[in-house]
Amino acid sequence: MSKRIVITGLGVVSPNGVGIPAFLHAIQNGISGIKFMPHYEELNFGCRLAGMPDFEWEKLKDYISDVTFYGLKGTNIGYGLIAALDAWADSGMKYETDEPRWETGCIFGNSIADTEAMKNVIIRVDNKEAKKLGSRVVEQAMNSGATSYITGRLGLGNKVITNSAACATGTQAILMGYEYIKHGYAKRMIVGSTEHVDTYVYGAFDSMRVLSRKFNDHPEQASRPMSSTAGGFIPGSGAGALILEDLDFALERNAKIYAEVLGGSSNSGGQRLGGTMTAANSTGVIRCIDEAMTTSNISASQIDLVSGHLTATNADRQEIENWTMALNRKGKDFPLTNSLKSMIGHCLSAAGSIESVAAILQIEHQFVHPNINLEDPNPVITNMVSIDSLPVKMIKKEVNIVAKANFGFGDVNSCIILSKYN
């Protein structure tokens, strides 16, 4: 159990940058990926904005065979494939293999399959034309679609699991991969998550009145975590992927090491003590962060940066209060805190993995990315923590330890502790 687990590769499909170089540039410069969606206006949605990656579908042909590409329609699978395969290449490994890679597994999460693609199925079945659906529907409709395409391309032979824990999915996938290597089941795991928020999922969130409706004319200003004028979140799409490896295994092949996963925790507030299907039980959140620090063998004072969940809803205030309680740090002592969602919106299942990629890049390049749209911080929040803890411009500084957390519907929590590799 003394194994150390390191990150040796990164891949990302983010609303504000596809591929690590573009994404790094975007998060350093506070570039928003939120766009106006004319189609959403026609659909009478209250919110008409989304974080949509600038994704060329044809580019997939550079990653998979023409036969696999032909008939591939699931957008979430496309995003996940590119993030995972980019991470694999970034880690210095080749795609091709004749033998299964028994030492490598995959934990990749998503919420649901692409329902826009499923629409064709529904129409055909209702028209009594099920016979014409062909062979490629099931593999893309199944929840393990993205995982199956990734593992098939790379011949992965260890544990292959699709996890789903709403907005905590991505962080949970990383933690699960970490645990499998830690326990000696695998030497290497591809971990991450993917999400395509299609119109049907989007509409359901819109109906809950949890999306931002007042900034439709100003897309880039619409995602405002911790702001007085925050009025809900902006759904985002994309994928993030990490290559996790046993340290010795990575050193043997002279892999580049980005950072180390020190530990983490995933739990549930049980939908008790104030927790519900949609609201977090603060006691559960605090326990989760506390356990993450304990398993990582660090103290709260060592945390340089909190990469929050912070979606730009009313829950932001409670989240900050939970962090102050869990870390027992407040005011000027509160660590620097940022929310990538200010730039890319809330990528639901993909949030945890994309935000973790951002956290690792901040460790690798020693900076703290800005919170954009925070010119008017919520006074309830600044009464708890210093305004200086919530940077609105990029800060160049030493970043050794980052706490990354996400909280999801179902009252599920996940927190991981990432560290500079020493």
Add this chain to the structure above:
Amino acid sequence: MTRTEILNELKKVFAPYTTNKEMLAGINDQTDLIKDLKINSANLVDIIIDAEAKYDIEIDYDSADKIINVGTCIDVIMEKLNQNK
């Protein structure tokens, strides 16, 4: 429609489902769809659906089971085309 004409048309039908383009260019009656063209067995369903659309025929389950190589594929298509007459 002659067997040669159908064979040439079938090259286009098979194309999206095989990475073995060289083998595809030189197919004959004996070419096995799965062993030679390396077509995923699940994709045979897609080839049948595409052939049905292309020739405006219906290939029932029993006929579909006969399709193993290019020759039997042509047999089934010709049989169904003749039924349409």
